Structure formats: structure tokens, C-alpha cells
Amino acid sequence: MTSLRRRLTGRLRSARRSPYPVTVRRGLRVPMDDGVDLVADLYLPRGPVEPPLPTVVIRSPYGRHGSLTDAPALAGEGFTVLVQSCRGTGGSGGTFRPQLDEQRDGMATHRWVRRQQWFTGTVATYGESYLGYTQWAVAGRMCRDDPANAPDALCLNVTMADFGAVTWTNGVFSLGGSLGWSRLMALRGMRGALVRARLARRPDRKLAEAVDVLPLSHGDTAVAGHPIGWYQDWLAHEQLTDDYWTRQSHTASVPDVTAPVYMATGWYDMFLPWQLRTYAQLVAAGRPPRLTIGPWGHRTDQSPFLAESIAFLKEHFAGVPAGRPAPVRAFLTGARQWHDLPAWPPPGTAVRRWYLHRSGLLDPARPGGGGTRYTYDPDRPTPALGGPGLGPSCGPVDNSAHERRTDLVVFRSPPLEHAVVLAGEPIARVRFRSTAASADVFVRICDVHPDGRSMSVCDGIRRIGGVGAAVADPRPGEDGFVELDVPLWPAYHRFAAGHRIAVQVSSGAHPRYARNPGTGEPAATATTTVRAQQEISHDGAHPSAIDLPVWT
Structure with a gap:
């Protein structure tokens, strides 16, 4: 069974065991400040949920399928869930420009959610990788400037607040990840989803050839058949001090986040150093997050992110003890042991x-x-x-x-x-x-x-x-x-x-x-x-x- 099928099967089994049946309203139109509509699906648990749980907002450029967003499983646990396709993806209007529009679109979405009849009174954000970046894009800014509409909790997995820092790692272009992600994003839609799943299961010959192309600016044409605008922008802006990068970095606003945060990551994840630095920023601000670090990479079936996020949110909003003995849970490689720690790095x-x-x-x-x-x-x-x-x-x-x-x-x-x-x-x-x-x-x-x-x-x-x-x-x-x-x-x-x-x-x-x-x-x-x-x-x-x- 493929990794994608295992993940989908696990989510469906979780949904079947859940206490609430779920109704889905598809194709909601969410207006942005510039008149563009973004498309969203709404997952509603049927029956009274007492005490009320937060409305979960998930913003994704990868489509709104439940296996990628965990929306069915979250709704089955009693959360009202809005899954929105980012600008220029999944039927949403406008043009997809990675990172550049997520703050303004995310803030407009949060304000819109709080005006809806189905809104439950509080908001949590949820997601991994790019879905986590969309959370960082709004959280600090709104906690500082618009606290009445800011998220009330964040659940972040294998993610970071500044994708420029991983694109140009200490002056070196992260070619494999940048070109590979650009190729997959160029294959959007249903056909693209099938192609992405197929490429994930076997070596990608086109990508293997394209990474050897010089100059680097020709690599996207070699892999996708045409230039990819954002890939060209990434290469053209080699200095992270360029305005192109600074206006999409949200690292400086991390200490402004006042909402409780749960984050998970893996020792072999490409975003790990920067995610742990955001953890350290929140610790220094006096708001230490709950943190799990496991023996996995960016994509895995092993992460407890879904289960631990549900426990985290129910503890904060419904008073249900999560049973967590310490704020940090980390896997010690070489010994194959889980350790409960008061902080990361551990004292001593x-x-x-x-x-x-x-x-x-x-x-x-x-x-x-x-x-x-x-x-x-x-x-x-x-x-x-x-x-x-x-x-x-x-x-x-x-x-x-x-x-x-x-x-x-x-x-x-x-x-x-x-x-x-x-x-x-x-x-x-x-x-x-x-x-x-x-x-x-x-x-x-x-x-x-x-x-x-x-x-x-x-x-x-x-x-x-x-x-x-x-x-x-x-x-x-x-x-x-x-x-x-x-x-x-x-x-x-x-x-x-x-x-x-x-x-x-x-x-x-x-x-x-x-x-x-x-x-x-x-x-x-x-x-x-x-x-x-x-x-x-x-x-x-x-x-x-x-x-x-x-x-x-």
C-alpha cells in the first residue's frame, strides 16, 4: 500500500471512530479585500458540541481533500472546520504567488469567519508545511494589531515562518527541494494530484535530469517545459535582505503571538532548525509552546500531529486533560527512546x-x-x-x-x-x-x-x-x-x-x-x-x- 493510501486510510478510520457525523458544504466563496473570491469547504459536526470547540481554519495551496487537510477527522471530533484554497489554487481566484499573498488573504479570511452564523466563538489554525506558513503569516500581526480577530490557538507541523531562509540556506540554493516543489505545483488539479502521488512513489527522471542543468535559471524549463515565475524570482533574489524576501518573512512577528501554540517536527525535516528557532522565540517571550520532535522527515505516516493537536485543543478549550507529562516530547535517536523534557534543549x-x-x-x-x-x-x-x-x-x-x-x-x-x-x-x-x-x-x-x-x-x-x-x-x-x-x-x-x-x-x-x-x-x-x-x-x-x- 502506498504512503498516500495509508495516510488516507488512517484518516478515514479515524473519522469512522469519531463521535460526530459530519456534513460538508462545498464551494463557499470567501471575498478578499481586493475583490477576489477564494473557494472553501466547510465541515460541520452534526449534533450539539458541549462545550463549544473552536472553528478550525486551514489554508492550503494543495487542494481541499480531506486526506491532506485532516478536516474530516477534526470535524468528527466536534470541530467546525473551514478548508480554503489559497489564491490561484483549487479554483480560487487570482494568481498563485507563493508566500506573497498569504498575510492579507489570511487576515481577510479570519475576519470573514468571525462574521459567519456557523462560527463557534473561537478560532484555531491547523496544518503542516505550507499550511503552517499560512498560520505564521497572520498570527503575530493579528495578535498585535487586530487581537479581536486573531487566532486563539495554533497547531503547526514541519513548518517555518520564513521560507526564504530554507530556499537560500546560508547562501546556498536548496535546489532539490525548490525545483522539486515547483515541478509538483506546476501539476495542479486532479491530474496533478495523481501525478504527484505517482512521482512520490518512484524516481522522477525529469527532475533528476533538470538538477544538473546550468545555468540554474533553465532548470524549471527542463523539468516543467516552461519557466515558472516564482522559481525565477527565487533565483533572481540571492540575498535574503532583498525586499522580495523580507516582505514574506514573518520571523520578526513570532514573539507577538499570544495564542497557545502546539508544534511538531522531525529530526530529518528540512524546516527543523527554523521551527526550533520559532519555538525558542516564543520561550524567550514567556509563552513556551508544546513541542514534539520525532524520528521522521517532512512527509511521514508516523507523526502524532493530528491526535496531539486534537488533545491540545480540547485541553485548552474544553478542559479535557491531555495527559502530557512535560511540555516537550523528543525521540532520542541512537537509543530509540522517547523522552519527556521540560524544554528544548534540555537543561544540563x-x-x-x-x-x-x-x-x-x-x-x-x-x-x-x-x-x-x-x-x-x-x-x-x-x-x-x-x-x-x-x-x-x-x-x-x-x-x-x-x-x-x-x-x-x-x-x-x-x-x-x-x-x-x-x-x-x-x-x-x-x-x-x-x-x-x-x-x-x-x-x-x-x-x-x-x-x-x-x-x-x-x-x-x-x-x-x-x-x-x-x-x-x-x-x-x-x-x-x-x-x-x-x-x-x-x-x-x-x-x-x-x-x-x-x-x-x-x-x-x-x-x-x-x-x-x-x-x-x-x-x-x-x-x-x-x-x-x-x-x-x-x-x-x-x-x-x-x-x-x-x-x-
Whole structure:
């Protein structure tokens, strides 16, 4: 049975077990402030619901089907649910411009909902990925400027408040996710839904060919047969300080959210670092959310998001205890255990610095100097292996064969005498230089088992010398080395006694991230490639190291 069918079957079974039969009114027209109508479906539980539960607003660019929105299951639990297609999608008027119209359309929708006869008195928002972004787009702004119409609770899964930050990750274009999502969105409608489901089950040949196209600005034509407007915009705006990106970022308004928040995510989700940073923003504002982090990626059948959202909302609005012993519930990879924690990262976490040695050793002792070199060839880019992404197959991957490549280097600790638990966001501090005008530094942590398997834990990337990274580039020293901080994905992982910690350093993970041609030209138009000699320094006042947040 396919993942999509399993998910749909699970939702239908949940709906059958639900206490309320459901009536659906389809094709409601919701007027926007500019005169455009957006189409919505309304799910109504039949029979009195006491005490009244909130009206749930879900805004989606993927259609209004119950298997993608959870609307039937939510309504079956007593929630009135409005599922609306975003502008330019699912029969709604206007043109779909990802992210750009969600704040104004979302605010108009919330005001409209509160004027309807079926409105239950409070509003909750719900959804994952882009459906979560539509929640961030309105929540902080309305809590600050229009509290009478603001949402009363948010349920957010595998999402973030600023999609620009993941599109250009530390100056590097997230090619696989950006081009893959653009291809799928170009196949909208019923045929598109079937095509999307089919592509999710098998390799996408067109996409596999398109990610190798240079310049990058020709990739959308290669994959879809025509230019895709937003994809061209993403490439043309390489700097996240451009107005194009800042006006669709809602990170600054996160602390303005006064409504209770539940969020779920996975250790292998592409949005994980930014979702945990929004969690930290709310904690700093004195409004810590309820948080679940599990052993999954962006798309999964394992997430308890639906069940935990229902419990969260019923606890807040109906006084039904959720039975949750702690605010944070996190899965410890490497030990395969769920832990209930008071906060994330857990109290008692401290940074431990491990140095990269010329000999290939990873050790807390300072290195004796020297350098480690490797060659990066953008015409034969270092391939991506696992890591976070949009697909359903995210998770730990054995890197033992990958680590024998000559375009990366590996540093390994001795076998651990005692278990080490990583709990937080590691930061690699690499003293680095390149013969190319621009270069990427990709760092990955692996758990090396006694049998030789080197299983991926987390990774991260950063560019120097690129258009988008120039503002944050460190200044090189007289010897040409820069001291570069590379943040890695957050992790909660136990390295067992007898295992070793490995740190890989390379200059790419293609096509998850677009290859760096090396010239420093704009990413959208660059076609010339430069073979580069890369060097990691183990010398100086700040030799290359990695800071590991260790839970004791």
C-alpha cells in the first residue's frame, strides 16, 4: 500500500471512530479585500458540541481533500472546520504567488469567519508545511494589531515562518527541494494530484535530469517545459535582505503571538532548525509552546500531529486533560527512546569542543598544526546522501562507502569509553581556504558503529564568496584562511559506548544543494565552473573544530 493510501486510510478510520457525523458544504466563496473570491469547504459536526470547540481554519495551496487537510477527522471530533484554497489554487481566484499573498488573504479570511452564523466563538489554525506558513503569516500581526480577530490557538507541523531562509540556506540554493516543489505545483488539479502521488512513489527522471542543468535559471524549463515565475524570482533574489524576501518573512512577528501554540517536527525535516528557532522565540517571550520532535522527515505516516493537536485543543478549550507529562516530547535517536523534557534543549546541556586533526583524528585535545586538503570539481559534484528533504525516505544513511570518496575528508574519534548524548545545534568552526573565488563548506556528523557502518546524524552547509553570502563572509587572514562557522541541523542522538563520532567535511551535497561553480557569479546565470583545491587548517589561534552540545 502506498504512503498516500495509508495516510488516507488512517484518516478515514479515524473519522469512522469519531463521535460526530459530519456534513460538508462545498464551494463557499470567501471575498478578499481586493475583490477576489477564494473557494472553501466547510465541515460541520452534526449534533450539539458541549462545550463549544473552536472553528478550525486551514489554508492550503494543495487542494481541499480531506486526506491532506485532516478536516474530516477534526470535524468528527466536534470541530467546525473551514478548508480554503489559497489564491490561484483549487479554483480560487487570482494568481498563485507563493508566500506573497498569504498575510492579507489570511487576515481577510479570519475576519470573514468571525462574521459567519456557523462560527463557534473561537478560532484555531491547523496544518503542516505550507499550511503552517499560512498560520505564521497572520498570527503575530493579528495578535498585535487586530487581537479581536486573531487566532486563539495554533497547531503547526514541519513548518517555518520564513521560507526564504530554507530556499537560500546560508547562501546556498536548496535546489532539490525548490525545483522539486515547483515541478509538483506546476501539476495542479486532479491530474496533478495523481501525478504527484505517482512521482512520490518512484524516481522522477525529469527532475533528476533538470538538477544538473546550468545555468540554474533553465532548470524549471527542463523539468516543467516552461519557466515558472516564482522559481525565477527565487533565483533572481540571492540575498535574503532583498525586499522580495523580507516582505514574506514573518520571523520578526513570532514573539507577538499570544495564542497557545502546539508544534511538531522531525529530526530529518528540512524546516527543523527554523521551527526550533520559532519555538525558542516564543520561550524567550514567556509563552513556551508544546513541542514534539520525532524520528521522521517532512512527509511521514508516523507523526502524532493530528491526535496531539486534537488533545491540545480540547485541553485548552474544553478542559479535557491531555495527559502530557512535560511540555516537550523528543525521540532520542541512537537509543530509540522517547523522552519527556521540560524544554528544548534540555537543561544540563553544555558545549564540548572537539578538534579536527591532520591525522584524521577527532579529539578534545588541540591539534599540532598542519592542513588537510581535498579537491572539489563542480563538473563532478559531491553527491547528496540522505539528509533532510521533502521526500518520504529521510533518515539515517550509511556513509561508509561515501566516505571513501576523494572529494571529502573525515575525522573520527577513538571508540567512546562512555555514551555521549548530543542535544542541540552543533556548530562547526572551520578554518578554510579555497583556490576558487567562491566555495561551500558542507559538514556532516556520523555515528560510526563497531561493524563499520557510519550512520548520518545531522549536517549543514555554508557558502563563502557568493552573491547571497557576501554580507556575512568573514574576512580572510594574511594566509588566505577564513574562520567559518557552519551551523548543523539540531539533533538529539546517543552515541553508544564503543561507537565513534565522525565529522565529514566536503564542498557540496548535490542536488540537495546546488553545486557551487566556484566563480562567485550570480547563481541564476553562472555556467562556467572552476575546479578548486580546498584546505582545512589545523593551525593558528583557532584551529578547525566542532562544538557539540552534550547533554550530561
